[in-house]
Amino acid sequence: MTLTFGTAGVRAPLGPGPDRMNDRTVTLVATALARYLREREPSGSTVIVGGDARHGSARFVDVAAAVLAAEGLVVVVPGAPVPTPVVAAAVRARGAVAGLMVTASHNPATDNGMKVFGRGGAQIVPPTDTGIERHLRAAAREGVAAPAARGTGVRVDPTLVDDYVASVIAGLPSPARPPRVALTPVHGVGGEICRRVLAGIGVRDVTMVGDQAAPDPDFPTVDSPNPERAATTARLLRLAEEIDADVAIALDPDADRCAVGFRAPGGRWRMLDGDAGGAVLADPPPREPLPGSAGPGGAGVAPVVASTIVSSRLPSLLVPARGGRHVETLTGFKWLVRAGEPLRYAYEEAIGHCVLPDVVADKDGISAAGAWCAMVGSGGPPVGARLDALAREFGAHLRRNEPLALGAGSDPSTALARAADRLSSTGTVTLLDGTPGFRVDVAGARAVVRPSGTEPLLKTYVEAWTPPDPSRADVHDAARRLDALAGAVAAATRP
Numbered sequence: 001m002t003l004t005f006g007t008a009g010v011r012a013p014l015g016p017g018p019d020r021m022n023d024r025t026v027t028l029v030a031t032a033l034a035r036y037l038r039e040r041e042p043s044g045s046t047v048i049v050g051g052d053a054r055h056g057s058a059r060f061v062d063v064a065a066a067v068l069a070a071e072g073l074v075v076v077v078p079g080a081p082v083p084t085p086v087v088a089a090a091v092r093a094r095g096a097v098a099g100l101m102v103t104a105s106h107n108p109a110t111d112n113g114m115k116v117f118g119r120g121g122a123q124i125v126p127p128t129d130t131g132i133e134r135h136l137r138a139a140a141r142e143g144v145a146a147p148a149a150r151g152t153g154v155r156v157d158p159t160l161v162d163d164y165v166a167s168v169i170a171g172l173p174s175p176a177r178p179p180r181v182a183l184t185p186v187h188g189v190g191g192e193i194c195r196r197v198l199a200g201i202g203v204r205d206v207t208m209v210g211d212q213a214a215p216d217p218d219f220p221t222v223d224s225p226n227p228e229r230a231a232t233t234a235r236l237l238r239l240a241e242e243i244d245a246d247v248a249i250a251l252d253p254d255a256d257r258c259a260v261g262f263r264a265p266g267g268r269w270r271m272l273d274g275d276a277g278g279a280v281l282a283d284p285p286p287r288e289p290l291p292g293s294a295g296p297g298g299a300g301v302a303p304v305v306a307s308t309i310v311s312s313r314l315p316s317l318l319v320p321a322r323g324g325r326h327v328e329t330l331t332g333f334k335w336l337v338r339a340g341e342p343l344r345y346a347y348e349e350a351i352g353h354c355v356l357p358d359v360v361a362d363k364d365g366i367s368a369a370g371a372w373c374a375m376v377g378s379g380g381p382p383v384g385a386r387l388d389a390l391a392r393e394f395g396a397h398l399r400r401n402e403p404l405a406l407g408a409g410s411d412p413s414t415a416l417a418r419a420a421d422r423l424s425s426t427g428t429v430t431l432l433d434g435t436p437g438f439r440v441d442v443a444g445a446r447a448v449v450r451p452s453g454t455e456p457l458l459k460t461y462v463e464a465w466t467p468p469d470p471s472r473a474d475v476h477d478a479a480r481r482l483d484a485l486a487g488a489v490a491a492a493t494r495p
Contacts, residue, residue, distance in 0.1 A: 003029070004133070011104050011113030014056055018140070021056060021112040023063050026102075027146040029114055030064040032135035033100065034071035036128070041097045043072045048090045048117075048160070051102030052189045052254045053081040053215035056112050060102045063146055064114070068100075069153030079156040081189045081215060083255035084115065085364040086164045092121035092361060093163055106186075106226040106252040109219050122361040123334035164359075165193060169200035171356040172370040175377025178202045179246035182239045182261075183369075184209040186225045186232060187216040190255025194366045203373045207243050209235045219253070227252055227259035228351055230271070237261055237269040247376045247383075251365040252351075258365035259351045260372055262383035272383070275312035275399055278347035280386050281355065281371060282315055284322035306339035306346040308332070309432060309439075310401075310448045310461040317394045330435050331450075337361045349401065349461070395466045396475055398482045403457045404493045412436075412451035415458060415493060419449060422492035426485070440489070445481040447489050458493050462486040 003010045003018070003025055010029055014021050037045065049065045051057035058081070065075045076094065078086065084101050091099035099117035107113070116132070118124045124132075181198065183206055185191035191213050195206055211221055212235060219225045222232045227250035240248035240261055248261030248269065261271045272280070282305050302325040307315045310331055319326035324344070329335040336346035337357055346354040352363035355371040376382075381389065391397075406415050413436065420429050420438045427442035437450030445464035452459055464482035466474040 003136075009100075009113060009115040011107060011111060013110050014112055021060070023059070023146045026060045026063045026114065027067055027144055028136055028139045030067035030100070031071070031139045031144050032132045033098065033116060034068050034073060035135040035139070036132045037073065037097055038071060039131075044074055046074045046076060046094060046096040048087050048094065048096045048099040049075055049077050049102075050082045050084075050087040050090075050099075050160070052083070053217055054102075054104060054112050054253070055109065055217045057081065057102045057217075060112065060114070064100055064102065065154045066147040070147055073097075073153065075154045076157050076160070077154060078160045079158050080161075082161060083188075083190045083193060083366060085256055085360045085362065085366060086161055086193075088117050088121040088362040088364070089164045089167060089360045090121075090160045091117050091119070092359075093167065094160075101254075103254040105254050105256065106224070108224065109217055117362070120361055122337050123332070125334045125338070161193065165196050165200065167359045168197050168356060168364075168367045168370060171359050172197075172201050172367065173374045174201045175203065175374045176379050177377045178205065179373055179377045180243060181206040181373060182209070182236055182243060182245040182248040183207065183251075184212045184227075184233070184236045184239075184249075185215075185251045185255065186222065186227060186253055187212050187214070187219045188225070188251060188253030188255055189215050190251040190253075190366055194249075194251060194255065194369055197366055197370050198373055201370055201374060203370075203377070207239060207245075209239050211235070225253050227257065227271075228274070233259060233261065233271050237271070240269050247372060249369045249372065251369065255365045256363045257351045258353055258368035258372070260383075265384050273399065273401075274347065274349040274351040275314065275397070276387060277351065278307060278311065278349070278353070279314050279318060279390055280383060281347065281353060281368075281375070282324075282345055283318055283386070283390065284324075301342065303342050303344035304340040305344055306336045308336065308348050309435075310450070310459070311347070311349045312397050312399060312463055313446070313465070314390070314394060314397045318390065321393075333363045349399075391466075392469045395468050396470050396478060397463060397465045398475075398478050400460075400462045400482055400486050402460050402462075402486070402490075403452065404460055404490060406456045406458065406493075407495050408456075410456060410495065412456070412458065415495075416449065416451055419458070419489070419492040423488060426488045426492075440485070442481070442485060444478065445485045447485050449489060449493070460486070460489050460493075462489060
């Protein structure tokens, strides 16, 4: 079976065969993209192609570039491994019709993949994905062969990185008191470029986790290169303690996601989850209307801050209170960056942040790292105090996001329907609009359940909250509701 082209591209283990990442499957995907573009774009249109430092990435960049050039497109490559945001930014800055990034993000070392960006640098959405999928099936039937060489239509341009760095620096404020930073790229490609960006806004006291600083496709110091996992950021937090850092930052291997650690009250370092980090960066969006924006009667249009259906409800309270407009979208940055105009900030609970949508219309861990350093060095309250202030104003929000494995051979759709039926006696069940899954609401808590697009499991996102200015008893009661609803969801998904 040929790899299925999803809304972000393809991702699979390396190896031979039609359902693995190899020269043939890369050739098929690149051919499908080229044919789709030929139907809609003039000959000689530009496509940006880049890759990270994973096993196979350099080879796959060469293969994809050769295919696209052979189809009459002008292909621009950076000539070295780069973070995903560099490719997304270059598509917009160079007026390219598409971008192709070879990466498997934070997947295991045995995987690789390809992500596709459309005009403007945002991830593609339907019907573009189905159009490319149609060409992919046709190319597989034809048995398209990989080209022998890169070809003359491929141009190496290392200034793609320089342009990205300059644009991010120009979009970020400089901190009044530059913080001391502990940083890890988790063996990925973002470390030195992140250093350059931070230096550009005046943050030069940056220490990287030594044995995770250089790109290494085997990720030898971690079981998983995903910074959402506590074991992955353990070295970072130890370094932050050792150097008395002001902030700790972890990028994932392709540097499109950013996790943040801070010194909690009591002195212990810990990592923020994606929702807590998103709330801190969303507070506040600009109180004044953006220049040139006009609404009914000449009033300014409030800037948009976007989060997803599986993220915390806190932004829906916070953003309007600060004069912004909150928009909730389906999961994924392909939807978040299309939430509305003028978009000022978007985040997802999986530590993805879009802080400069006019530069990178996608999640970008490096610009997010710069935004965090600017905030920490602003002279305002420390992160812990900011979180406490949000709880006083909007209530404490407790979250538990867990994947629930399905039995062997289980059908996710059947499991989802069964769980929704069982939970109807627990609370109000509402089907999600535009995507498989449902939400169950009870007094003071809610849960979202949806199937994974890549694994045999259901993803669950459970949240409970307190009134503003909560007492210890309020927090205890919210924790009890969280436990009860999470337990009910887990029980409802069992066969």
